[in-house]
Amino acid sequence: MSARAPLPVNVICGYLGAGKTTLLNRLLTESKERIIVMVNDFGDIAVDAALVSARSADTIQLSNGCICCSMAGGMFDAFERALSLREAADRLVIEASGVAEPARLTAFARAEPDLDCRSVVVVVDPFTLGQRLQDDRIGGVVRRQIEGADVAYLSRSDRKPDEQSRKARARVMLTNPSSAIHYSMGKAFLNAMDAPHVDMTVSTLPGDAHADLFSRATVLQDDAPEREGFLDRLRAAALSLHRAKGFVRFASEDAPSLVQLAGGEITVCKPPNDPGPGPAVRLVLIGTDDAALRRFQSEHVTSDPQPARSGTI
C-alpha cells in the first residue's frame, strides 16, 4: 500500500512481572530509532504508559474489541493505526499482555506486506519461571510464549548469573532450544532483536484435525556432530518434518551455525546473533510423524530432559 519499506516489528511477550516494561523503557532510552509502542498490558496494572509515551514516537493502546474472544477487533485497529504512522517511525514494538500468545501477534506482522516481522522476545523472570510453568492455569501460555520466541531475555540477571538464572536458562533451552538467550541489553541483544522472526507454527484446515497430529521435539546434544553426517540425517528426516530450527556447532568448527528446515529445504548459515553458550546441538523439530521425530531424536545423544539436571549446562 505504500512505497516505503515495510515497518519492522518486534513483539515482546512474557508473563506478568517478568520485566517487559523495564526492558521496553530501556530500549526506548538506548535506541536511536523512532519507535511506535503498542501496549496491551492494561490488565496488568504495572505499566507506566506515561513513561512509555514520553519516550516513543507514539503509543497505541492495543485494547480488546472482539465479541467472542475479545482480542481480535482491538488488534485490528491497533495495527491499522501503526501503519498509518509509518512515515513517522522506524520500528513498531509491541508489548504484549502477560497472557498474550505471541503467535497471534506475529501472524499480523508476518502476513501484512507493509510490516516486517523481526525477533519475538520473551522476557523471563528466572526466579518465578519454574513455578509459572507448573501452574495449571497459565503454565501452557508461559510455555507457548517461550516456544514462540526467537530471543529469550532473562531479566534481573545483569549481575553475575546465579543458580536461579542457570536453572531458568536450562528450562528455556529445553522448551525452545532454538532461541538465543540473553542476560543483558547490550549490542548483541539489540542485534538479535533486528533479526527476522522464524516461525515454528503450523496452519491446517479445521476439521482435518491435523493440528492435533503435529508434534514437537527438542534435540539437545553436548557433543559436536560431523557436519555431513548430521545434515544427511536431517535430510533423511526432512520429508516427515514440517519445520526445524536451531543452532548446531559442527565438529571442528568454532562458531555455531543456524540450521533451518522449511518446505523440505535445509539451510545452514551464520546465525544473525550469538546464541550464547550451550549444547552443540540445540534444535526444535515439528512434524506429523511422531515416530520419525523420535527416531531423529534418538540418533542424537540427547541431554537428560529434566531441567534440574540441565542446570549444569
Added chain:
Amino acid sequence: MPTTVYSARRIITMDPTRPVATHVAVSVDGTILGVGTPNDMSHWTDTVRDDRFADKVLMPGFVEGHAHLMEGSIWEYTYLGHFGRIAPDGHHWPGVGTTEALISRLQECASVAPDGPVVGWGFDPLFVPGERLTRQHLDQVSQERPVIVFHSNMHLITANSVAMDLAGYGCGTDLPGVIRNTDGSLHGELHEMGAMFPVMRRIGTSFRQLTGGRDAIWNFARSACRTGVTTSTDLLNELGDDAVDELRSVTGEEGFPLRLVPMLSAMSMPTAQLTDRAKVLAARSTDRLRLGGVKIVTDGSIQGFTAQMKTPGYYRGTAQGIWNIAPDALRTMATYLNRAGIQMHIHVNGDAASLAAIEALEAALSEQYLPDHRHTLQHCQMADQAQLRRAAALGCCVNFFANHLYYFGDKHHDITMGPERANRMNPCRSALDLGLPLAIHSDAPVTPLGPLFTAWCAVNRLTDSGRRLGAAERITLDEALHAITLGAAFTLKLDGEVGSIEVGKRADFAVLEDDPYEMGGEALKDVGVWGTVSGGRAIEAGSF
C-alpha cells in the same frame, strides 16, 4: 395532560402482588400510574382510552442482558448462515444449505451493488455438505471484485482469488493462518485476524465499522422492537468520548424505542483509570442510555476452542484455550473495581475461567464487602455445582447463554464438551435452586436476538437436531419469563425501573400476539410479537 389507559386481552405483570391485569394507565412522560381492572382506572379523570391492544397480551418489555450493537451493523453484509434469520428491516433470510445456494445469493447481492467488495457473513462450513467452500467457489461470484465470506465465529474468512491477490497471497505463500491445499495452492480460507488483516484492510472492511454508527444503533433498535426488547446491553464497548456523544445523541432522537446499557471494556485503559472513567460515564447516563458498568473478558468461546477448560479439557482435540487477562491480573482488577463500588460483568465461558472469576471476586469481596454488588458471571456455561455454590455464597448473579443449547448443543455434545458436560451446560435449574439471580441471553449477533426464543431454550433445552440436553436443568415457563424480564433487569440494577409492570416504573412493554401461558413452554418460541411500548409510546415492529 391526558393519561393513556391501555387495555389488553391480558397483562402479565411479573409483579407477584398482582400477576395479571387487563388495563394499565400511563402518564404522558411514560410512567406507569395504575395497573388493574377497568374499575381501577376510574381514579384518573383526564384520560385517553387506547384499545389498540385489546386483543393482544402485554408483558414487561424484555431485557437482553448480553448482546452487542454489532447485531445492528453486521447486516451491511449478506447473511449466509445455516439458520434462517430476520434482518432489522424485517426481511427473512432463509438459511443457506448448499455451496450453490451460497454462490447464487452472493451473485445476487453483487448484482445489486455495481462495484466494490462483496461480503457475506454467518457462514458455517459444518452445516454445508460436500466440499468445504473454496476460493474457486467464490471466483464464481466475481473474478473482478474481491469477495469474502466471514464464518459465523468471525475468526475465519474464505476469500476469492482477487481478494487473495490484493494481499499478495499466492502459490508460494507459507504463512500461519493462510490455508493451502496439498499441492501448495491457496485454499481460500484465512484463519484468525493476522491472516485476515491484509485482505480486509485492502478492501476497506474493518471491525471498527461494525461497532458503532447511527445506522447500526437504529438497526439494533429495530431488531429489539421486533423481538419485544425494550432494554438491551451493548456488552463490550470502549466508550471513548466520541462514542458516548454519538450514543447519547442517537438514543436521544425522537422516537428511539430502546434503553441501551453499554458496558465499558475493562481492557480499554489501565485498571487504575477504569474506576474514574466508569464514574464519569455513569454521570453521563440519560433515560435511554445507562452507563457505568464494566465488562471484563477472561477467556474465549467454547465453539472456537478458546474457552479455558479445567481437566479433562476439550472432549475432542487438544486445544488449550486462551486468556484475555491473567488470573492474577483479574484478581487485582476485581479488587480495584469492587473497592470503588463498580459493578462488573465478567465473561467466563470455560470452567477454568469461571473458577478464576469466582476466586477473583472472593478475594475482592473479602478485602471489601460491597452490599448488593450484583457482580455478574456472563455466559458461565460450564460452571459445575461447586462453582455455582461458591457464586451463590458470594451473592453473584449469573447470565447464562441459553441459546447455545440450541445453536451449538449438538456440536458441544459430539465434539467440544462430550455428552456429560454438554448436558450440564447453562444449568438454569441448579442456579435457581441455589438462589442465584438468573438471566439468560442471546449474545446477539453470535445468535439471533429474541428473548422468547432464549426462554424457550431454557425451558426445553433442545438442540438443533432435537436432542434434549440435561432435562433436569430445565426451568418452568414462569421462571424463564422472569429471567428475560426482572431477572435480566436485576443484573443491570434496573429492576427498580423496568422488568415488571408496576406503578411508578417505566411504561416499557412487549406487545405479544399470543399469550405465552396459552401457548405453553414448548411453543414459546412461536409466540408472535407485535412490537413494543417504550416509555409509554407504542411502536409497531417494522414501522420505523
